[in-house]
Amino acid sequence: MTTANSVAGPKGLSLHQQRQRAAFWFLAPMLIALFCVAAWPLLRTVWFSFTDTSLNDLNGGKWIGFDNYLKIRTLESGKVIYRGTLVDPAWWNAVWNTVRFSVVSVVCETVIGLIIALVLNAEFKGRGLVRAAILIPWAIPTIVSAKMWAWMLNDQYGIINDIGMNLGLLTEKVAWTANTDTAMYAVLMVDIWKTAPFMALLCLAGLQMVPRDIYEAAKIDGINPVKVFFKITLPLIRPALMVAVIFRMLDALRVFDLIYVLTPNSAATKTMSVISRENLIDFDKFAYGSAQSTLLFAILAVFVALYIWLGKVDLSGESGK
Amino acid sequence: MSFGFKGRALRSAAVAAMVAASGSPVLADEIFYVSGAVGNAVENFVNLVKPWEEATGHKVTLVPMPASTSDQFGQYRLWLAAGATDIDLYQTDVIWAPQLADHFVDLTEVAKDLAPTHFPSIIESQTVAGKLVALPIFTDAPALYYRKDLLEKYGVAVPKTWDELTVAAQTVQDGERAAGKGDFWGFVWQGNAYEGLTCNALEWVKSFGGGQIVEPDGTISINNENAAKALDTVKGWVGTISPEGVLAYQEEEARGVWQTGNAAFMRNWPYAYGLGNGADSAVKDLFGVTTLPVGGEGNTSAATLGGWNVAVSKYSQHQEAAISLAMYLAGPEAQKQRAINESNLPTIVALYDDADIAASQPIIPQWKDVFLNAVPRPSAPTLGKYNEVSAKFWSAVHETLSGNGTAAENLELLEADLTELKGEAW
Numbered sequence: 001m002t003t004a005n006s007v008a009g010p011k012g013l014s015l016h017q018q019r020q021r022a023a024f025w026f027l028a029p030m031l032i033a034l035f036c037v038a039a040w041p042l043l044r045t046v047w048f049s050f051t052d053t054s055l056n057d058l059n060g061g062k063w064i065g066f067d068n069y070l071k072i073r074t075l076e077s078g079k080v081i082y083r084g085t086l087v088d089p090a091w092w093n094a095v096w097n098t099v100r101f102s103v104v105s106v107v108c109e110t111v112i113g114l115i116i117a118l119v120l121n122a123e124f125k126g127r128g129l130v131r132a133a134i135l136i137p138w139a140i141p142t143i144v145s146a147k148m149w150a151w152m153l154n155d156q157y158g159i160i161n162d163i164g165m166n167l168g169l170l171t172e173k174v175a176w177t178a179n180t181d182t183a184m185y186a187v188l189m190v191d192i193w194k195t196a197p198f199m200a201l202l203c204l205a206g207l208q209m210v211p212r213d214i215y216e217a218a219k220i221d222g223i224n225p226v227k228v229f230f231k232i233t234l235p236l237i238r239p240a241l242m243v244a245v246i247f248r249m250l251d252a253l254r255v256f257d258l259i260y261v262l263t264p265n266s267a268a269t270k271t272m273s274v275i276s277r278e279n280l281i282d283f284d285k286f287a288y289g290s291a292q293s294t295l296l297f298a299i300l301a302v303f304v305a306l307y308i309w310l311g312k313v314d315l316s317g318e319s320g321k
Numbered sequence: 322m323s324f325g326f327k328g329r330a331l332r333s334a335a336v337a338a339m340v341a342a343s344g345s346p347v348l349a350d351e352i353f354y355v356s357g358a359v360g361n362a363v364e365n366f367v368n369l370v371k372p373w374e375e376a377t378g379h380k381v382t383l384v385p386m387p388a389s390t391s392d393q394f395g396q397y398r399l400w401l402a403a404g405a406t407d408i409d410l411y412q413t414d415v416i417w418a419p420q421l422a423d424h425f426v427d428l429t430e431v432a433k434d435l436a437p438t439h440f441p442s443i444i445e446s447q448t449v450a451g452k453l454v455a456l457p458i459f460t461d462a463p464a465l466y467y468r469k470d471l472l473e474k475y476g477v478a479v480p481k482t483w484d485e486l487t488v489a490a491q492t493v494q495d496g497e498r499a500a501g502k503g504d505f506w507g508f509v510w511q512g513n514a515y516e517g518l519t520c521n522a523l524e525w526v527k528s529f530g531g532g533q534i535v536e537p538d539g540t541i542s543i544n545n546e547n548a549a550k551a552l553d554t555v556k557g558w559v560g561t562i563s564p565e566g567v568l569a570y571q572e573e574e575a576r577g578v579w580q581t582g583n584a585a586f587m588r589n590w591p592y593a594y595g596l597g598n599g600a601d602s603a604v605k606d607l608f609g610v611t612t613l614p615v616g617g618e619g620n621t622s623a624a625t626l627g628g629w630n631v632a633v634s635k636y637s638q639h640q641e642a643a644i645s646l647a648m649y650l651a652g653p654e655a656q657k658q659r660a661i662n663e664s665n666l667p668t669i670v671a672l673y674d675d676a677d678i679a680a681s682q683p684i685i686p687q688w689k690d691v692f693l694n695a696v697p698r699p700s701a702p703t704l705g706k707y708n709e710v711s712a713k714f715w716s717a718v719h720e721t722l723s724g725n726g727t728a729a730e731n732l733e734l735l736e737a738d739l740t741e742l743k744g745e746a747w
Binding site: 055156173177178264267277281282283 | 391394395398399402420423512513514515564565567568570577578706708709712716724
């Protein structure tokens, strides 16, 4: 700072201060836009969750404190009852569904994505074409792929049942999305189909950063390929992999469209987003739904914080290269 | 909203130019009408409003929505809460009036001559605190569709009770499957967890003498033996006479199985009658309809009262044109055309004796009997909480049919939930 101060510019500002000021003005439009589309709706939702607002009158809500989250009432008989989202079994069922969905889908997508990336990283003819082709599931809008899969999984006309029956894998047609035992698997399958290519792409980017000469050295030393993968490839692409997993985790925890379109609206597949939307819009419980949305945000934040802390993920990109 | 903004501007410019050229002083408005779309709804709508467009010089565009009423409601509620000016008219379900009343124009005054020609009960359902929220354009009451040819082939009578239906469906299904139609099913209905399941289940419960979930005076009556018996009966159908996938079916999925000739019975609304007799239907002229079966001796058949209405948005900038269209759609001319083309039931009493309708849709005069057995969903006693009551009910039914808990257990839980939801009063 002392050196910067010695080259004071116009208006008595140091070069460093001038730069900071310029940077601020360049960033301002972006910050304003972010505030409008991200911070403001978020804060407003948090505010709604502490009121008794209804969707018919958005500005008429009164402050009711934490009642939407947890309300303890003592009845005249002396019995104490608990109400609110935090003791709502439907909410915790949705949380459990979401967490289960997220963990299974992200783990499968990472493994499959990594395998695809390793294949695509190899030199072969037509690699560019294959790379482009593999991204198609990711490029299709979720709503379209959900509808498409809904037809493919249809119990009467669906191609999946048809193939299964013809190959003798199924003895009778299965109602994939209607049956509560298989509905979650159907959702997981479609989600993995859709997002594994995205993981593959991120992993591939990581793989291409690994210097080729390390592999050559390993080859000369005659180290077996499995060991090469675990000792060289995996540690080197770990930073890219960790970031990719965060992206997917954030996405998976707020899953909505796929489940809403693909499955009947049953407790077996309802996620946090689905249940909070239901309260916000379908039911006359806007504030209660806001409380659930706020909790969804809090759970997401906790997940990411834990992950960054436990995985020592470096999101700033500053630590030792 | 993004749709057709440019097109809208261009078209209104074109219309304005035409009007100017013809020297007419009428100012043409372009108005937007939003409605769920099943079957041929979009094409039919264009033909339906053509006379009105020609008479007034206005132009109306249909904004089609998904077929699920629950999905439509969510979207409409959002638009209305935001005071959206893009939509001028909403086609509303019979149960929505109490929940959306604040956002619609009062039509009492303009419809004072038209309203008395409709069924009084329907007009009443659309009146909230003295305000006529929407005008009825057609009513709906489901019926049992049956394959005349197949019942004859297997010597089965048209079932009067649900038990008879179970046996009949099984007989036909076994016979057809033995004859090589492996995908044939006895009975299809709507079992997805949505408003339609509430309609189906209300019919089962009511026709078994199990009440109507919440009675008109507000008492919660659902936890009773008859209701449990009704659900147990239905549970027995899933995977036997009805495909397991029926638990994800809405109206159109059921119609898909039926109209391709793969079901002996179907529970559906009148719209499926006209489509089932269409040129591309595999069951054309092969089926009949009757009232839904009853649970047993001494019970009466029940059909859930459905029906659609048209409401004018308070936020519309073309209210005059919108009200004129609403009056046209609810009037005798449009209702008659709807009845003939789409087998929609009129809400104007006199149309049931209309010779043209009787000639082209002979079923409509008969439907008067179905309509007389119609039970309303408990939207009137439960007011703003209706959607939640309905969602809790359909969830309990869906759980039972999926095999998560017995009917008795789930209904007991449902009663507890509803009591809590009710609180001091609905």
